Amino acid sequence: MLKDALPAESTKDAEVIGVAERSGKDGLQVYEFEYKVDSTRGGMKRIFSAVFVASKKLYLLNITHSDRPESPLSPYTRLMLEQALHSFDATT
Numbered sequence: 001m002l003k004d005a006l007p008a009e010s011t012k013d014a015e016v017i018g019v020a021e022r023s024g025k026d027g028l029q030v031y032e033f034e035y036k037v038d039s040t041r042g043g044m045k046r047i048f049s050a051v052f053v054a055s056k057k058l059y060l061l062n063i064t065h066s067d068r069p070e071s072p073l074s075p076y077t078r079l080m081l082e083q084a085l086h087s088f089d090a091t092t
Contacts, residue, residue, distance in 0.1 A: 013038040017046075024089040028052055032085055036067060044068055048081050050088040061088045 017034040024030040033049045046067040051060045063081050067073055 010039045010041045011037060012040060022086075024052060026090070028054060028090050030089060042066070046073055048085045050085050052088075052090065054090040059088075059090070061085065 013036075015036045017036060018032075019034075020032045022030050022032065030050055030052045033051075034046065035049075036044060036046050038044045044067045046065050048063040048065075049061065051058065053059070063084060065073060065077065065081060
């Protein structure tokens with residue numbers, strides 16, 4: 001995902017903040033990523049992503065939040081975004 005962001009002309013920089021793996025429903029592996037992207041379109045953004053494969057289909061959730069120095073991500077907002085990220089799973 002990060003490699004896809006870098007080649008874009010508008011992307012100035014990208015940095016991985018964190019990577020995690022968790023077991024979802026029925027043992028399904030869910031991969032989570034947090035990274036920052038600085039672009040000429042929209043400035044600094046923090047992106048929370050979760051991805052899994054089920055029934056031969058790729059499922060991807062991206063949550064994007066503006067992360068400008070004058071209005072950094074608050075602990076409360078981070079908690080809410082992480083809760084949404086952790087809830088992403090296959091339904092059975």
